[in-house]
Amino acid sequence: MAPVEFVQENQSLSMAQGTIRGLHFQSEPFAQGKLVRCVEGAIFDVAVDLRHGSPTYGQWAGATLTAQDCNQLWIPSGFAHGFCTLVPQTVVAYKVTAYYSRENDLGLAWDDPDVNVAWPDVADPTKLSAKDQVQPRLADLPSYFEVAN
Ligand SMILES: Cc1cn([C@H]2C[C@H](O)[C@@H](COP(=O)(O)OP(=O)(O)O[C@H]3O[C@@H](C)C(=O)[C@@H](O)[C@H]3O)O2)c(=O)[nH]c1=O
Incomplete structure (x- = not known):
């Protein structure tokens, strides 16, 4: 992997078990890689490949991150990211490679059936933020990221 520089x-x-945040990404020129860890509690952390031309375009990967295990997940630029808290009072910390940009802050529906993330049973859609209740489906996103075949 090429060296990365974290800027933020x-x-x-x-507070609530089952809180879902995501799926989020920023477009260029503020696309972000994210190094995610759980400093209190536990999450199911998810990445979705948004890179057109990628053999894994539209596919997801997930991992359980816990404060106890001190494990981390690297989400490269070109992937949407989200998580579901597995226990109450969970604190997530993540370093990012580009600054926050409200104009470039974009999302993908957490429950897009074409992506079909296997969220944990505790996932509670009533705990979604207002913006995450109305994120678009993958099929309706323009091509923000591309890779050569
Ligand atoms: C992420 C972020 C948010 N904000 C502001 C915007 C808003 O008023 C408030 C809350 O932002 P959000 O609703 O986007 O918070 P949140 O839903 O926690 O967003 C985060 O979700 C996870 C899954 C990610 O992958 C992150 O990159 C980020 O998108 O904080 C900043 O000022 N700087 C930042 O870096």
């Missing part, structure tokens, strides 16, 4: 570190607290 974020932290978020979710």
Whole structure:
């Protein structure tokens, strides 16, 4: 992997078990790689490949991250990211490779059936933010990222 430089570190607290955040990404020139860890509690962390031309375009990968295990997940640029908290009072910290940009802050529906993320049973759609209740489906997104075959 090419060296990366982190420019910002974020932290978020979710009080309720089953809180879903995502799926989020920023477009160029503020596309972000994210290094995600759980500093309190536990999450199911998810990445979705948005790179047109990628053999894994539209596919997802997930991992359980816990404060106890101190494990981390690297989400490369070109992937949407989201998580579901597995226990109450969960704190997630993530370093990012580009600054936050409201204009470039974009999303994908957490429950897009074409992506079909296997969210944990505790996932609670009533805990979605207002913006995450209306994110578009993958099929309706323009091509923000492309890779050569
Ligand atoms: C992420 C971020 C948000 N904000 C502001 C915007 C808004 O007013 C408030 C809350 O932002 P959001 O609703 O986007 O927060 P949140 O839903 O926690 O967004 C995060 O979700 C996870 C899954 C990610 O992958 C992150 O990159 C980020 O998109 O904080 C910043 O000022 N700087 C930042 O870096």
